[in-house]
Each structure stands twice: as structure tokens, then as C-alpha cells.
Amino acid sequence: MTRPVTHADLVARATGALADDERDRVDRALAGDPALRDQFEAIAAHMLLYDAFPDAPEPPPFEQVAQALHGAPQQSVSRRDLPRAAPRRRRAPLAWTAAAAAILLAAILVWRSERDAEPVRVEATAGAGIEVLHEGAPFARVAAGETMGLRLPSGALLRSRKPAEVILEGRVVVVLDGDSPLRVEAPGHVRLTAGRAHFQVGPGPFRVDTPYGPVEVLGTRFEVDLRYGALSVHVEEGVVMAQAQRLETGARLLADGSLEQAAGPAGTWFQEPLIELTRVQGGAVAPGQVLELQVDVVNPNHLRLSAPGPASDRTGLYAVIQRLGPDGRWQGLEQPLALTEANILSGESVVRPGQPVILGGGERRSVTLQLLSPFADPGTYRVRVGYHPEGRSPIVSAALEIEVAR
């Protein structure tokens, strides 16, 4: 039996990392599945941009900027420097700054080498606000929905009151459950002291220390759960070592020490998000009238519902509008309608490319949609709202029939 194509397979295909026979298997699946092909193209485009625009170099040290401030008293600006104003034509004292920077170079290098001892780069793409503490004191804070690059010293502690996501070293995606502090020990090495966290680990060694022993990673996607007074590990993909046991895809090491093997495709325990669809205002709809719908999304687990980045418009919530044809069959009215800022009337955006939204277990998110003039002619229409999870096929979860009167 042919193994189903996973998200990891598509990523590997896009990066050219598959052996010939594996590549043939993926190509055959792509040829026969337009939705999978769309997904693959989105991944490939994302990877292309990722390759083409590597991380930028570090900005100048703050001391260099601070030195330049000597000749920059405040209040000496025109209105044009204020928000929404046109820029003021002026040269900053760069020559002076360059001289100062040269004088201070040695001191800055020493300062930076001390500051950057064992740095760990973190991109915190927060579903909720994330606090970063170092030696018990606040070090940084990332507000909900903002992305921030940080260079963390060894021992920095990440914590969030609600589920949130951070990316360590550009290769480890961590979804931290609420009240699950994660301590960054060193590159490739973290410590989870309580709660629960989900890890998706790119190539390279990675280790999660817990009070109940370490979990060593061999390149995988897995969850570590400490909520029940013991270590529980669920391996979604790959292989990890925990409690002296080798856990492979689909394995779940339970808190009582027993081992289960998951059923289902690719050994995943993923539970689909639940979607409810209701009309904001009842009654008949006239042709051309704008229809308002409320979509409620409930995430039964804490896996992320997200658009992973640029060119990912095909991930997330979407709506399909169909019309009942004369032959009694539903006909597609248009391409799936991405539910984005353009047609969300109120409530938070569920999906914003590059800014994942994290919903906690059982957490609910409501969005009111304004479907712009999809009902130009009288007839019976059906609006179907679905969710396109990252790396999986679209799920249609809710549908609503609407009569448009003449």
C-alpha cells in the first residue's frame, strides 16, 4: 500500500531532498490531486522566498546610535518627522558617528562577545503575549500578533499565559501551552519545567529536559506533556528517545509509562477544528445584498491554526459558495474565498499570513464575515466554510443554505 504524502514529504520534494523513488511517489500523488498540488506550489513559493532572502545582518550596536545622539537634541524636528508626515530632508551625523564607532570598536566587540555568549536566536510569533525573563528580571515582551527577533542569553525563560508560538534558531517551532515555562539552556537544548509544549524540529540535534528525564530528538514533530505529574510524549512524526524507549511516528508514551500506537493516517492524533456557521440576520436575501455570517472556530487541541508565512493564502479558513443548478446539483460559483481582512467585518482575523493564530484547547474564536455581492441572481445558494490546515487536505465543516428571492 502506498504511504500517503505528508507535509514533510512536500517540503522535502520542494527542497530536492528526496531520493528518486520517493520523489516519484510524491510526483504521482501531485499529478492526481489538484489540492495537493496547490499545497505544494504554496510551499515551493514560500521556500523560494525563504532561500532568496536570508536573515538580515544585525543592526548597529546601540552604543553607536547612542553616541550619535550627543548632537541630536529632542524637540528640534518639524512636523514632517511625525507619524503620517512626509520625511524631512536632513542628513544625520553619520561621519561623526563613523568616527565614534571606530574609536569604540574594541569596546563594542568586547561588550558584544560577552553579551552574545551562547546566543539563541528566537522569532516569537505570538498567539498570545510572550514574556522573556532572564535571571528573574524582564528581558523582553512580544505582544500578541507581533513578530520579533531576539538573541537570548543562556538561561532565558519564555512564558505565556495563553498558547503561543516561538521559533528557536530558525528550525524549531514550539507551540507553548499556557503557563508552560520553557527555559533556553543552549543552542539545541531547552528545559520544560511544567505544562505542555508541541515541538516541530528541523534538521540537527535537539533536546528537551524535563523534571522526569530528557527527551532527545532525532528530527521530528512531537508533544511533551507534563500536566499529569509525569512525562507524556506523543510523536506525530519522526523518532524520539524518552525514558530509555525509542518512540516512532504515532507512538504515545502515556503518563503511567504505557505505550500506545495511534491509529489514523500518518499516525497523527490531530483533531480537526470545529466550525459553526450562523446567519447574523435572518430572513430572505435580495439579489446583490451583502450577507453577514458568523463563523465560530473551536480548536479541540492546541495545535496551531495558522498561515505559516508568505504565499500561504491557501491555508486557513475559507468559504466556498455554490448555487443549485437546474439539474438539482450544486455548482461552484467561484474559487474558494479566502477569509481575510478584505471580507471580515468584525472580530479578529483567524488567518493572517506570517502571523499564526494559536487557539488553545477548547478555545473559541469568532469572526463575522461580510460576503461581498456573491448573490447577484435569484436562486438557492449554499455557503460552505472550511478550514485548510497546514500540511493537510481542506476540511469542510459547516454549510448554510440561503434563498435569494427575486
Place this chain on the structure above:
Amino acid sequence: MTPIDEQEGRQPAPEGDDRRGLSDEALMAGVRRGERLAFEALYSRYGSPVMRFLYRLSGDRVLAEDLTQDTFLKVWRAAPRWRPIGRVSTWLFQIAKRHWWNEGAKRRRRRGISLPDDDQSARTPTKDVGPEAHAARADLARAVREAVAALPRRLRLVFVLVRLEGLALAEAAQVAGIPVGTVKSRLAAAEKQLARRLGPRLG
């Protein structure tokens, strides 16, 4: 007192004060009062994003560093008259964009268009990728950078804001100072040009 505080005759922040946990607005309020620690915390928070934005726009590391510094100097000067009427990050990107627009163009005319360094290109994690495949991907990455660098500035700005920085359309419109509809049309135009230029490479 810090040199800035001495020069401006202001009181320094209390010893051991750490403002990095404050909100953007609270930090800006501190910067407005002339507090160096607040300004340092703001720089710590936004120095890298502003640098990355300017680097992606200009493709020139030195220019991006200069413009980042100029941006924060401007923030320091403008702070006393800053009012919390929008997101601080949007304001910073607006200032950065204006610097790039005004001075980046001038420098680029002098130096010609440059591209981001190649040292980290084709960095997508792979396993067992042979040197030929890696070289091909590096070539493709360079072609993409060249195609983006060749976009007209108004299109490149929108493409960088939305596709590379991941800003929402409304926020990109604020930074660019144009309506959301114009952002959409410029984004479409940018992607059309990129597709035309890269089409033969992508097969």
C-alpha cells in the same frame, strides 16, 4: 547620568531599571521624556526588524545600517511630539521607509543596485542535497533577489512589506502611505512582473 541625560539636563532612570517588559506605548512615553533606557529598550525591540526591512528593500548591508541608525535618530528627535495615535511599529516602519525612499534612491544611483549577500542563500534545511542541486537552488535564489531588486521601487516596497515582512494589507498601506486598494494592485503588478521574469527559470 548618561551622556544624553547630562546634555539634556534630564533625570536618569532609576538604577537597575529594566524597561524591556513594557509595552511599545509605555516605552515611547519614556523616550518622549528623554529616558535613555527606554530608548535602548525600544532599539533592542525594533532594531533588528527595522534593519531587516531596510536590508530587504535596499539589498545593501552598509546602507541598511546607516538608514537604521538614521531612523532611530529621527525617532529620538521626534519623540517629544509623538502621540499614541497608531502602532509604534507602524510609525517606525514609516520613518524607515521614508529614509530608504529619499536617501536609498540617491545612493543606489551612485552605486548601482546591489543585492543581499550570498553567504546565507539557499539556506532551507535539506538532507543529502548534492552540490549540484545546492548550486542550482543558490542560482535560483539569486535570480529571485535580482528579480525583486529590479522591481520599480513602489512595487518593491509593497512586495517587501506584504510578502517578506508579512504585514497585513491595511498596515502595509499605512506604512507605504497609500490606500489598501493601491497596495493590492501594486502587489499584483509586482507578482506579475516577478512571474514574467522568473517564469523561464521556474519552468
